[in-house]
Every structure is written in structure tokens, then in C-alpha cells.
Amino acid sequence: MAKNVLGTDLKECSLDPVTGFYRNGCCDTGADDMGVHVVCARVTDEFLAFSKSQGNDLSTPQPGFTGLKDGDQWCLCASRWKEAYDAGAAPAVVLEATHALALEWASLSELKAHAIKD
Numbered sequence: 614m615a616k617n618v619l620g621t622d623l624k625e626c627s628l629d630p631v632t633g634f635y636r637n638g639c640c641d642t643g644a645d646d647m648g649v650h651v652v653c654a655r656v657t658d659e660f661l662a663f664s665k666s667q668g669n670d671l672s673t674p675q676p677g678f679t680g681l682k683d684g685d686q687w688c689l690c691a692s693r694w695k696e697a698y699d700a701g702a703a704p705a706v707v708l709e710a711t712h713a714l715a716l717e718w719a720s721l722s723e724l725k726a727h728a729i730k731d
Contacts (some may be wrong), residue, residue, distance in 0.1 A: 623641065628711055634650040634688065642714055648692075651691050654688075655707065657704050658669070658683045661682075
């Protein structure tokens with residue numbers, strides 16, 4: 614079983630909307646996931662606007678994709694989350710559902726600073 618950034622078993626990120634590179638609700642990854650969709654984030658309007666400004670529109674519906682809205686949880690590319698972090702627009706992170714591979718882009722302290730505290 615895949616591990617999260619805390620070293621425990623990777624938890625589900627979201628089934629509504631269904632997320633993950635493999636559309637199984639988890640931020641699991643594999644060799645075919647070129648974007649490394651491993652950060653389970655709770656997106657915000659600020660992040661969605663930032664992502665759109667960087668050329669990745671996650672809020673506009675497309676065929677087979679309803680578009681994200683503020684509060685949705687989604688498996689983000691690790692590099693995009695780090696880019697948003699550096700720009701001050703990073704969304705909150707579900708540490709238990711964020712794949713350990715995310716640590717190759719962001720430090721655990723950076724991720725913990727944005728951890729969801731439900």
C-alpha cells in the first residue's frame with residue numbers, strides 16, 4: 614500500500630468529485646502519471662484563479678470534468694502546489710491523503726503549515 618507524507622497508509626482524498634490520476638479517489642501515482650498528482654488539497658477560489666493564470670484551468674467544466682469549486686478536494690500536481698506555495702496561493706492540504714512522493718517537491722514543514730485542521 615502507498616504511504617502518505619506522515620509515513621502511514623495513504624488515505625482517500627475525494628470521491629465527490631472523484632479525484633486522483635487513476636480516478637480512484639486517492640492521490641496514488643505511477644510511472645504513467647507525468648504530472649505527479651500526489652497532493653490532496655482543498656482548493657480555494659484564490660488557488661483556482663492562480664492555477665488558471667498559470668495555464669491550468671481547473672474551474673471551468675470540460676467534457677468528463679465538472680470543474681472544481683471552492684472547498685472541493687483534489688489531487689494536485691506536486692509541482693503546481695509548490696508553485697502556488699511559493700506565490701502565496703497554496704491551498705490547504707490533507708496530510709493523510711497526500712502521497713509521500715510530494716516530499717520531493719515540498720518539505721514536510723511546508724505541507725504541515727498548510728495542513729487542514731478539521
